[in-house]
Amino acid sequence: MPHIMEVDVAIIGAGTAGLNALRQIKAAGQSFVLIERGELGTMCARTGCIPSKAVLHASEIMRSWAEAEGAGPVGRVTENANRLWRAARATRDESARGMAKETLELAGERLIRGDARVVGPTDIQVDGRLIRARAIVIATGSAAVVPDKWKALGNGILTTDSLFDLDTLPATMGLVGLGAIGLEMGLALSRLGVRVTGADQSNVVGGISDPTIADVARQHFEHDMTMWLGESVDIERNSAGRFELVSGGPSPGRTEVECVLVALGRHSSLPELELHNAGIEVDQHGNVPFDPQTMRIGDSNFYLAGDVSSARPLQHEAADEGSIAGWNAVAHESNVGFRRRVPLSIAFTDPDFAAVGCAFDKLAAGTLVAEGSADTNARSSIAGQNDNVVRLYVEPGSGRLLGAALFAGAGEHLAHLLAWAVQRGDTVAELLRVPFYHPTVEEIIQTALHDAASKLNFPRRLDLASSGHQ
Structure with a gap:
């Protein structure tokens, strides 16, 4: 019979979610192991957020050069393009090395390399080694879909x-x-x-x-x-x-x-873990039911974190889920339900497109939709960004901002402003009282708010809070 290593918490997967879980467990002073079968460095650093944004940055430099020379689309790969590509890859390599180093420092001798397989409600086997844990965090990520x-x-x-x-x-x-x-x-x-x-x-x-x-x-x-x-x-x-x-x-x-x-897209790695050995059934899509406020799978000893579930497959969500899973793995018998941040997704396509809060296809009937566009935005005209548009989703009775969608240059920044407003529960009236500088692309939001105000039948008013004087 193999020797059994007993720990408080076992974490399977050393990506963004797994490392955030580990930070919670270390802060609580509990014993742990971190299991990883692949290269260290997180998916974000190696193949996701960092390299993709580095390449997007390189492409913007290339496009700027072409525009400065009065040329149209580049149309062919030049040595300059390959030099920018190599620079982006170097950024990726540096980022991955940094995250790999951080992983080693966090886990120390408690890092176990190998394939994990669930063999019981509390037991994991890693290449012949048996690990028994009071709670187990699954943060094994996903793999690209290729027929x-x-x-x-x-x-x-x-x-x-x-x-x-x-x-x-x-x-x-x-x-x-x-x-x-x-x-x-x-x-x-x-x-x-x-x-x-x-x-x-x-x-x-x-x-x-x-x-x-x-x-x-x-x-x-x-x-x-x-x-x-x-x-x-x-x-x-x-x-x-x-x-x-x-x-x-x-x-x-x-x-x-x-x-x-x-x-x-990507598919979950859950089926590879053989969770049925712990009495947990994985459906045909690689999913299991879990509580997104606690990240716990039913009343089992297992917690999910990151894009091993397809609920919110984004880096900042993986970080949150890892922290939630780690917190509750520590307090396993007294889980805490955490309120999740407002949904926010951004594509860095320049112009960027983004979705905030409630998605359009999930809006309740009767939700008010207001719009601001480049037609009345001086900064968009100056920048030649004539397709800029912001759409706001507003609750009719209260005027509360429920969500938004946009397509705009510098859209990543507009999306954050709107996400903060949705999470605070701001109303159209409240948002019209905040300052908007001229000329800025942010004024598109102001235009959309005025459109919402007119559809809400606001009485004639100034966008200023009263001082109480007549």
């Missing part, structure tokens, strides 16, 4: 897990999946000179639920890259051994490319 028939096509079928390992940029690339991540990468590569053909069965890019924002985004980005929307797509190898992206819709298309980036 088996495309995997069989061999090297050149890429995901965001492998894209950043390319030493140089290809001249041409196919892109399957135009959700937020696929769109970000397609635009970045296109602006670096790669001829990108992107395809998606949906007519909507970026997974945007607000129809006005979706239409504006699609029309804008059609100028940056070739997009096949609303049609099925396949990948083949031709007689010369090169890849071909094939559209099977009513307007069939076929184009030869050097490689294909598959961005069809």
Whole structure:
């Protein structure tokens, strides 16, 4: 019988969620192990947030150079583009090394490398070693979805897990999946000179639920890259051994490319853990029921954190979930339900698009929708950002801001302002009393608020709080 290592908490997965759980457990002075089978450094640092934003930054530099020279779209990969690509990869490498070092410092000798498998309600086996824990945090993340028939096509079928390992940029690339991540990468590569053909069965890019924002985004980005929307797509190898992206819709298309980036989303790694050995059944989509306020799976000893669940697969949410799971793993018999932050998602596509609070397709009937656009915004006109638009979702009776969607240059900043307002429970009247400087893109929010005020039938008034004097 193998030796049993007993600890208070076992954490499976050393990504953002796992490390945040670990910080809570260490702060409480409890014993732990941190189990990781892959490379250290977190997905965010190695293949997610950091490298993708570094490449987007590189593409903006490239586009600025072209605009300064009076040129149109770059159209081909130059040595400057490859130099910027290598600089972005160096940023990725530095970030990953830093996170790997931090992981080693946090976990010390309690880091165990290997594959974890659940063998009982409190027991985990890691390559023959048996670990028994009072509570277990699962933060194993997710893996990119690639159909088996495309995997069989061999090297050149890429995901965001492998894209950043390319030493140089290809001249041409196919892109399957135009959700937020696929769109970000397609635009970045296109602006670096790669001829990108992107395809998606949906007519909507970026997974945007607000129809006005979706239409504006699609029309804008059609100028940056070739997009096949609303049609099925396949990948083949031709007689010369090169890849071909094939559209099977009513307007069939076929184009030869050097490689294909598959961005069809990610699937949970939960099924690999064999949770049925602890009496927990994983459904066909790789999900289990859990409480998002405590992160606990039923009344079991297990807690989820990060994109191992598909509820909120974003880095800042993973950090929160890791902290919640770690806190409750420490206080296992007296869990605390935490109020989650308002939902916030941003695609850094320049112009950015973002969703805040309640999504458009989840709004209650009768919700008021107000709008501000570049038409009356001086700063947008100055910057040539004529597609800028902000949409606000307002509760009719109270005037409370429920959510928002936007498409705008510097949209990441507008999205944060709106998220803070939604989380505070601000009303249209309250937000109209805050200062707006001229000329700024923030004034689009002010315009949308005035539109909301008119639809709420506000009486004639100044956007100032009364001092009490007549």
